[in-house]
Amino acid sequence: MERKIALYTEVCDLLHIKYPIIQGGMAWVAEHNLAAGVSEAGGLGIIAAGNATADIVRNEIRQVKEKTSNPFGVNIMLLSPHAEEIARLVIEEKVPVVTTGAGNPEKFLKDWKAAGITVIPVVASVALAKRMERSGADALVAEGCEAGGHIGELTTMALIPQIADAVSIPVIAAGGIGDGRGLAAILMLGAKGAQIGTRFVVSHESIVHDNYKKRIISSKDIDTTVTGRSTGHPVRSLRNNMTRNYLKLEEDGKSFEELELLTLGSLRKSVMEGDITDGSVMAGQIAGLIAKEQSCKEIIEEMVSEAITVMQKGWI
Structure with missing residues (x-):
């Protein structure tokens, strides 16, 4: 008798979503169109606040609400000069979920929890x-x-089981997950869901420039590199003229300020203007696995279906 497997976990209950998949909070990429597309498809869409002002983020939140009645979230980059305003804004706008990065959110947790935010x-x-x-x-x-x-x-393979063993709250894995095999693998490692970034960058709903999408789709397994290790702020991107120049400056021992000048505005340059030569084309190592542009619904349903098939056949 064939064993039936359902991809419904504690994360689905916690976030009130159909599938245990959330979208990464990618600056300049994760705006209302993508967030609404993922949420409508049964995952959790995320608006990336990045360095945006509270007014911009408020507008993004309200546009998501116009596009979907499903749950969504806001990612707050805690190093942003507007982080405190946005921390208050998510309470005012009754945002159901907040994810955080680039800092420690402890000082906001009490107020967020009191407001019922996950x-x-x-x-x-x-x-x-x-x-x-x-x-x-x-x-x-x-x-x-x-x-x-x-x-x-740390790699995803090493990190997930160690964190899953160390805490009792649900763990959502991120990094190197681009298809159903990856989704099945992280569930076997102890995660209860997956955060997907790079594959959603090439979704139909993603507003990134076609040049950026095509660069990801055409990339090979070895096409990413990491800059910024010397500064303590490593960033993974697809190799191009900007990364080569950056790595050469790092090798020459240039200062943090000189390195920052090279990358100033570079992500916007690639996402919005399509400059994939001198812009920052951020993408994960899974980019080499991504071969086509699809809707968020197609991406999520394909990943879930493949994960179930993999686990049913005992490939894991």
Whole structure:
């Protein structure tokens, strides 16, 4: 008799979503169109606040609400000069879920929890995972260094089971997950859901420039590189003229300020203007696996179907 497997986990209950898949909070990419597309497809769409002002984020939140009645979230980059305003804004706008990155959200947790917001910090170590659980986080996104954008040092394969063993709240895996096999694998490692970034970048709903999407689709397994290790802020992107120049400056021992000048506005340049030569084309190592542009619905349903098939056949 064929064993029936349902991909419904504690994360689905916690977030009131159909599938245990959330979308990464990618600056300049994760705006209302993508967030609404993912939420409508049964996952959890996320608006990336990035360095945007509270007024811009408020407008994004309201546009998501116009497009879907399903749950969604806002990712707050805690190093943003507008982080405190946006921390208050998500309460005012009754945002159901907040994810956080680039800092410690402890000072906001009490107010968010009092407002009924589900809080999910992004972590890259066991120590931070434990601290976030003690502080009252509802779940965690544990991100391995295969991910695109800002990364830690541990791989997803090593990080997920260690964090899953260390905390009792649900763990959502991120980094290197691009199809149903990856989704099945992280569930076997102890995660209760997946955060997907790079594959959603090439969705129909994504507003990124076609040049950016085509660069991801045409990439090979070895096409990403990491810049910024010398500054303590490593970032994974697809190789291009900008990354080559950056790595050469790092090799020459240039200062943080000189390196920052090279990357100033570079992500916007690639996402909005399509400059994939001198812009920052952030993408995870999974980019080499992505071969086509699809809707968010097609991406999610294909991943879930494949994960169930893999587990039923005992390939894992």
